[in-house]
Amino acid sequence: MNENKIISEIKNKLCEIEQKENIRIIHCIESGSRAWGFASPDSDFDARFIYVRPTEYYLKLEKTRDVIEWELNDVYDINGWDIRKALELLHKSNPTLFEWNSSPIIYKTSSEWETVRTVINNCFMPKAGVYHYLNMARLNNREFLQSSEVKLKKYFYVLRPILACKWIIDRGTPPPMLFSELMEAELENELRPAVEKLLEKKKNTPEIGNGKRIDELNGYIDAQLEELKHKADGMDGEKPVEWQRLDDIFLRLLGI
Secondary structure (H helix, E strand, O other): HHHHHHHHHHHHHHHHHHHHHOOEEEEEEEEHHHHHHHOOOOOOEEEEEEEEHHHHHHOOOOOOOOEEEEEEOOOOEEEEEHHHHHHHHHHHHHHHHHHHOOOOOOEEEHHHHHHHHHOOOOOOOHHHHHHHHHHHHHHHHHHOOOEEEEEEEHHHHHHHHHHHHHHHHHHHHOOOOOOHHHHHHHOHHHHHHHHHHHHHHHHHHHOOOEOOHHHHHHHHHHHHHHHHHHHHOOOOOOOOOOOOHHHHHHHOOOOO
């Protein structure tokens, strides 16, 4: 897989999407395992973008679609959200927006996105963020890591949200995308050899496949899920950011 060629093709596809959909893409990033820093050699490219349509589109009485699902195959997974949808979710402190804002792999961005960025972190609500990642970790743990033989890559889909929870509780800010940064900041030293060994295997094996359950990691996961639930329940709630700030940005992007 020629990564540079595929990245160039993604950028070409963004231009094609803009022309065929009559939109402006103001930000596009990588959102999957490549952005998390543990992609396998055969991992696909998860491109996610935020777009703006012409002003008259937003003045229609008829409810219109706010998602573009452009391509999904073994190489590309490309889709985007309308800016109105993005700002509405940002008001709810949806963690996806914070991840897209901090992705280390950017395919396209703009001065318009910089306008959005001025308010993004002010919308972050730590308690909501902890519950989001905690629920993700619990669900993946229950679904993938309870048998004597498990899909080894799924450990990262439990460990990453656990470390994200710990980051939020310790710092009160959106967690970084890179797993290595989370691991450096939040993973206990005695767990690192096991995780680093698994990480090396994940990054260098086209299909990591199944393997025996790693009791050391499962024990850590079970203990953390219980502890994090207790801490999350004790966190203070927060009020969403004022709608006016998001309305101002929305109108500015539409040129109103």
